[in-house]
Amino acid sequence: MENIPIPALVTFAIYLIGMIMIGVYVYRRTHTLGDFVLGGRSLNSTTAALSAHASDSSGWLLLGLPGWAYAAGMDAIWMIVGLAIGIYMSWLLVASRLRVYTAKADDALTLSAFFEYRFEDRSRMLRLFSAVIILVFYTLYVSSGLVAGGLLFGKVFGMDATTAMAVSVGVIVIYTFIGGFLAVSYTDVVQGMLMVVALVIVPLVAVAAIGGFTPLFSGIAAKEPALLAIGRQASFNAETGIWEAGGAFGLIAIISSMAWGLGYFGQPHILARFMGIRSAAHIRSARRIGMTWVITSMLGALLVGLAGIVYFDAPLGDPETVFLELIDALINPWIGGFLLAAVLAAIMSTADSQLLVASSALTEDFYRAFMKRDASDDSLVWIGRFTVVAVAIVAFVLALQGGGVLDLVAYAWAGFGAAFGPLVLLSLYWRGVTRNGALAGMIVGAGVVVLWRQLGTPMGLYEMVPAFVLSGVAIVVVSVITSASLPSKQATDLVGSAHE
Template sequence: MITKLVVLGIYVGILFLIGFVASKRIKGLDDFYVGGKKIGYWAVAFSARATGESGWLLLGVTGMGAIAGFSAYWVVIGELLGVAISWFFMAKPFKRLTDKYNSITIPDYFESHFKTKTHMLRVISSSALAIFVIIYVSAQIDITGKAFEDFLGFDYFTGAIIGFLIVLTYIFVGGFVAVVWSDLFQGIMMFLGLMALPIVAYFTIDHSENIIGGLNNIDPALTSMWGTSDDMWMNISTMIGFAMIGLGFLGSPQVYVRFISVRNIKEINQGRWVAVVFTLLTDAAAVTIGILGRYLFTEAGQDPEAILGNSGEDVLTMMVSDAFPLVITAIYVAIILSAIMSTIDSLLVVASSAITRDFYQQIFRPDLDQKDLGTMSRLVTLGMALLALGVAISVALISPTRTVFWFSIFGWSGIAATFCPVMILSLFWKAYTERGAIASMITGFASVPFFKFYVQNLDGIGKYFEAIDVMAPSFVTAFIAGFIVTKLFPSKPIETEIIPDHPKEGVG
């Protein structure tokens, strides 16, 4: 225990040092929210990926690999496609436009792009962010409590509160710069930890038996990419659900604010390869860890959840404890916390900017000076964080059988369904209107609870929608709503925004 606490103390000390150094660079609100638009590609790429992955990668995806076997690699395929499309096709036009509009938040971009005469888009986007960010952050706090409980033997609630206080402190001090720098540090830790574990585990296995043969002996369905059910439509639904998780990378504010912050277009050209390689290696490693854990710790006929925890989410803990000495195990505690906190900090800064700047200042108090706005932003961050902590603890008490994977995905899906269709259509369809954007956002926002709490409970089709989960159908309905409303209520088309590459685009 002492060794683990010492390592954890060093990790927390590094985060606090990052926050202190970053605070020296905060001279205005654009520094607090987007780092003055001076962040380099390594930091942006690692920050975007660390933010997009969160604790669900280390605990949720590893667990899914243990339960679903090879079919969990559809998560890798979906995420890789989502990240690649985002960085290769959307990031550059988005960066050019936000620079052109001098935007520092996503609602800034929407309002400038659609040349709005009302604040409706700001109100909707700020409200949606506040609600789903609280849900998503609460899921990460939940994972924090579980990590402290599993690795350090802390009471779940004590661990959740400790992790909450750590991340809140360095955000409070250093804002977005601290978030990005800490994400770079934490992203490197995640990468090294995920890459090392399956390699070490592989060499500790007795290779007198073929691993694939051993998995077949446990359950032949584990080695099929096409699912573990006898129902073909259930397998198809599950694969769609896994693969469509990557849709969330096509415009989610906590990811796209990184493109606003990057120094120039040239940095995106370099950063995209870092992001794609990071995604491929870490996601594939997470699923592989789960599969190896299933091979190591279960036998034919056993209920995997009885051995590996609810949805297999104890598999990482068991693998680390089995493969490494105490000191390395302690480092993995910090790695798991890195994955969690890199998401919590980013979400809180984005949500704080939405409430403080996009809602309160832009609509009610345009005369509010930078100092007062900065103070209010920190107070809003604190308030939202406390609310998320309350939600996490409440869910833990009400639903002790909850899963990390799907709890996180619900919040992630809400943000994605609300914002990603609008982001895609605004960048690539010049006829898209403000009314269409409002229709997309409201439909995407409302579809998530509709599919989760109504459609999934229907007899017959409900189980298939449960396997698909809420993101894909909510995404589709938001697209359709935006298209129909734009066609029904057209306005003067916005001039095409797909600006061709400029030979001097790297200068900045």
Template sequence: MIEVIFILYLLLIICVGILSNKFVSSQLDFLLAGRRLGPWVTAFSERASGESAWLLLGLPGAAIAIGYGEIWAVIGITIGIISSWFLIAERLRDETEKFDSLTIPDFLEKKFNDSSGLIRIISALIIGIFFTFYVSAQFHGSGKILNTIFGIEPLYGITLSAIIIIIYTILGGLLAVAWTDLIQGVLMIGTLVVLPIVGLFELLSFDQSLSELLKFDSIEKNSVFSGLTGFGALSVALGGMSWGLGYFGQPHLLIRYMAIKSVNDIKKAKWIAALWAIPGISGAFMIGIVALGYFGEDFFIGKDSEIAMPLLAQTLLPAWIAGLLISGAVAAMMSTADSQLLVSTSAISEDLKLNKVIKTRKSNKLTNTRYITIILGLFAYATAMYSEVSGDTIFGIVSFAWSGLGSSFGPAVILSLWWKKTTREGIIAGLLTGSIVTMIWGSSEFLKLIVTERLTSFVLAFIVVIVVSKFTYTKKEKNSNRDSGTQIQSGSYGIS
């Protein structure tokens, strides 16, 4: 039964891609769905794309491996999601339309009159590097799920997932992605809410008390500060909460703000997204804790704790419900992978101006954009195969990519929308700082033990943008297009 429901679900997703293809006739349609997405589709699409394999596999697995200290990640993520919608969504939607921008790099270049093209080039390289890892994590996660359901070898599961995701992404672009995300967002929130509740009721029937069942063997795992005090405890809390910083700079989420029909629709969408995030993120954490109580901590010794969710669903639920909820897990990975493929495609076709380089005729730009999607998907597929063979965890891969993207684009986007004295030089310096610090810090186990790269790279990039902008800001820039870009119908944006 699980297998049948899962296959029917995949067929539904492919059909959506085929139908969406009829509404795609330009790059604006392909990359931003013609800026005609409604609030419900936008909110669910942003949430489904934002919470990938790490939410339904990685976060429950981390809860089992790390313990109650992972609660800080839940808090930080929830705050980050809500803050991003309330602080930047409306302004970004308005300004990207004002500058006629299809991508974040395009917006930054036009806003800061970067005739050198450095912002575009650096941004495209950052997106290309970090999204390759990010998309590969989704393929990797899909392989784990298919292995759990069908017993398929993970390498074959990765291959099947990559084929499906690439096909419906090239068929319908963001329009197909957004509508499939709506379906997948509903399945995901169902999984995140239903599974831990059912699990808790099941645990109540056990002879042991609930408090005993949900207790780890070690003191460190039972402590929200991982048994540490002083700076160590602070590092645990800030490290977990630093996940929230990444939401300000994830290009595949920011394009949702850009694609919504109007600013008024954002006012509705942000509340929908917030109501999804609160039970959704906490539910993922509880799946790990409930799996711990049900199977016992010893069960996961020598096993992959990131398969806790599908194991719990198959064990506790009727086959047809388990099939739906496990489909929701694959939905999480597919939603993020397709969105990231689109952003990577836009980085190559638009930000590196590949179509101009190869002198593409206007009628063939859309075709070439789809070819680029296929090529990038194959690169991510190769990376996923390597990560499976080398034994990398989804949680670790996503953390690295999340940090690189969030710290590079987050400070740049926030300050470009809120601070009038931000300069071209400041943006370039911030992009470089966020990406380079992530790569250096993220490759050092010693540095990561002190403070996670998610926090250090974001904070340093934010400071660098401000400092460099202070030194390079001139009166000439004050009267440039920055003012025209921040003048909105009701007045001006930003602070002096």
């Protein structure tokens, strides 16, 4: 791929122009900050479901997860199981209640605004701390998308990493700047369909090229039997190109892998889809659509990695390129161009959502909350647009520092999951949470994630686990201690009620 491939160039251009046209189309429907941030709460079931999971499934789904399966084999199944459970439970336990509650909470447009209403926080500290957490971890999250975009453009067009990431951030910012939430949601539908089609076609073509599933599994066993043993660890040495068996895939490793599912309760860009759906009555069908998409996509990603182990005689230098390499080796260049666009779709569908939530935090939770409460809708929309650009620039600078796609995602995912997940659940189901308990849980969750990572993840335990647990404990303990300052009945009258 040293020369610029014309089929990929043409198909990428068609795809990118289509995304920008969607942004232009919905520009005329974006008049208020509510339109820009939540699309006027107008998403139907299909759009909400595909947008929620396309925005969730960044470069980790088409690059990180196949790369993990390529390097570690069937060990990756634990993460898939944990994610599937987490996704289902977030739709079941959170989606409907959050949609109804945020609409009542002075039409809260952000998670921070919901917390402020729910806990009657006149000090505005909940809004401030949650907005800071959103900005910090989303900047890291967007950086992971830019690294993935750099990997894609570098592989396909032979660009150097800096230029490739600059192109990535440019195309993402354009349509997010123009169309806001509706542009992001509608493009997510197209991107989600591209992604699932690619994750069905590529692994099936690869398995067919190998000769079927029997040669696939026998070929994997020939490389290293531990790759097929769910209860044993396997690892890939990129320098030697050899897979090596490790010890037992113990309880800590299983818990760490499955703990990814806990993150769904606290991801603001996914929760925003719950808040933006047309009504709680649409939740049930959206859940079914979303789960079908998620399970199909993740199993396809697993199969991509496993097929790559057998298909390539020479081991890959970077496991996270296995999806790109299979397309290059097996697919007609014109079809392959659209399948490669699915990788770009995965990257863009997440980065645009994250940029929008970070922009919302700056606009709604900093500027309007602390600087100019009477700002006009028109000025707020434009401030929102320009903060998209500002966050993207900071993320670009961080992306230049390097790091693996999955590693960056894991850090940000844990940050949100632990800081907001326990608080979202308890705020919807327990009237006993106080403002101080909420603040303590948020700070403890985010703080433990950072501390655990700085300590080198002791025992190999994913930072999500101790941070999520300790955040929940902090909320309960501090709320009990400060129970004299419970929120009023007006703020808590929807707690625990069923809305679906």
